[in-house]
Amino acid sequence: MAEEVRGPDTTALDEVVTFTSELIRIDTTNRGGGDCRERPAAEYVAERLAAAGIEPTLLERTPGRTNVVARIPGTDPTAEALLVHGHLDVVPADPAEWTTHPFSGEIRDGVVWGRGAVDMKNMDAMVLAVVRSWARQGIRPRRDIVLAYTADEEASAEDGSGFLADRHAALFEGCTEGISESGAFSFHPQPGTTLYPIAAGERGTAWLKLTAHGRAGHGSKVNTANAVTRLADAVARIGSHTWPVRLTATVRAALAELAALYAIDIDTRAPHLDVDLLLDKLGPAAALVAPTVRNSSNPTMLDAGYKVNVIPGQAVAYIDGRTLPGTEEEFAATMDELTGPHVEWEFHHREVALEAPVDSPTFAKLRAAVERFDPEGHVVPFTMSGGTDAKQFSRLGITGYGFSPLRLPPDLDYGALFHGVDERVPVDALHFGVRVLDHYLKSA
Numbered sequence: 001m002a003e004e005v006r007g008p009d010t011t012a013l014d015e016v017v018t019f020t021s022e023l024i025r026i027d028t029t030n031r032g033g034g035d036c037r038e039r040p041a042a043e044y045v046a047e048r049l050a051a052a053g054i055e056p057t058l059l060e061r062t063p064g065r066t067n068v069v070a071r072i073p074g075t076d077p078t079a080e081a082l083l084v085h086g087h088l089d090v091v092p093a094d095p096a097e098w099t100t101h102p103f104s105g106e107i108r109d110g111v112v113w114g115r116g117a118v119d120m121k122n123m124d125a126m127v128l129a130v131v132r133s134w135a136r137q138g139i140r141p142r143r144d145i146v147l148a149y150t151a152d153e154e155a156s157a158e159d160g161s162g163f164l165a166d167r168h169a170a171l172f173e174g175c176t177e178g179i180s181e182s183g184a185f186s187f188h189p190q191p192g193t194t195l196y197p198i199a200a201g202e203r204g205t206a207w208l209k210l211t212a213h214g215r216a217g218h219g220s221k222v223n224t225a226n227a228v229t230r231l232a233d234a235v236a237r238i239g240s241h242t243w244p245v246r247l248t249a250t251v252r253a254a255l256a257e258l259a260a261l262y263a264i265d266i267d268t269r270a271p272h273l274d275v276d277l278l279l280d281k282l283g284p285a286a287a288l289v290a291p292t293v294r295n296s297s298n299p300t301m302l303d304a305g306y307k308v309n310v311i312p313g314q315a316v317a318y319i320d321g322r323t324l325p326g327t328e329e330e331f332a333a334t335m336d337e338l339t340g341p342h343v344e345w346e347f348h349h350r351e352v353a354l355e356a357p358v359d360s361p362t363f364a365k366l367r368a369a370v371e372r373f374d375p376e377g378h379v380v381p382f383t384m385s386g387g388t389d390a391k392q393f394s395r396l397g398i399t400g401y402g403f404s405p406l407r408l409p410p411d412l413d414y415g416a417l418f419h420g421v422d423e424r425v426p427v428d429a430l431h432f433g434v435r436v437l438d439h440y441l442k443s444a
């Protein structure tokens, strides 16, 4: 058989299941505030890379918060390098809510169960299985491939991709593009239709702290400068604000693909496109784009007062804001307006929005790899409503795509599994992912 049609060997298909299960059993819960230890998972990955002749580098900013980086040299020295990254930490899981223990890694009826099964120890395991299969078969990719297994993605990334981008940029020399989580999973808006959304952008993060000042005093007196009332007014305006539609190139491309697929007669290039009408006509498939046609601002935390009959002089709230690429100034101006004269606001945490081209050769190859293994599936570009490590790596000039291929059965809702209860992944889905990644990464 010619090399380009030779897929991953049977060992790779076995290993991806074992690796996913065993990585889940290594509890890397990230509770934020530095409460996490990725080192055992990093060592697990590093040992298996080293055994395949791929030299791993272990890097820590904080003891126990370990990242692994390795480079596989490509056959074309003139080609730009590709970054493939996955995080090793997971969000917390409460065993009382789960059918099986979230850190059991149990394999039952062809399904691997546990926290991280889709976010994203599955991808960590798939990449590991693929590159070990190449080592056994003597395969080298065309481009240099840099592998990064990161710590701290589920919190600040300061011990993970942020630290790598700040302090170890040399390890990513030549990388122009990257692939990672949150894309290329199957999505079934209705029976008989399979979509594969590939992420080509992320909304930016704009977490805000609001501070209202007023006149402190007795709770029984008239007070027209009550900080709590001022804060509450501002929070209500921000929470119920309808942001205007702002279509990015990626979202417009997604709408065009979906409109064509559903034979909806609306010109998606029209400058005054009625997006809400189009979303309505798309039905359940609208879920792919609806969260990213606008900015958003959700009040999430409130802090004021200490006694029921005392009006405090100050009240504080936090807002989870998210911004589409190119809307940052508009977002800030809107906040000035919505907060009003008595409430100050500042950024509590801020990350850039990302947008990757969907008319690039890389997007075409990602699309082709999925369609090769599921010819019935339709690839649709999309923008992530939140953020990933790709934001940190973008500082190194790396354009990120969300591409962790999984073909899930129609009754498994990827969106609900992500950070959800009873997170799990079918063995078949992992095998699909290994085949797609093997094919894509060899020819990337």
Ligand SMILES: [Zn+2]
Binding pocket: 087, 119, 120, 153, 181
């Ligand atoms: Zn993730």
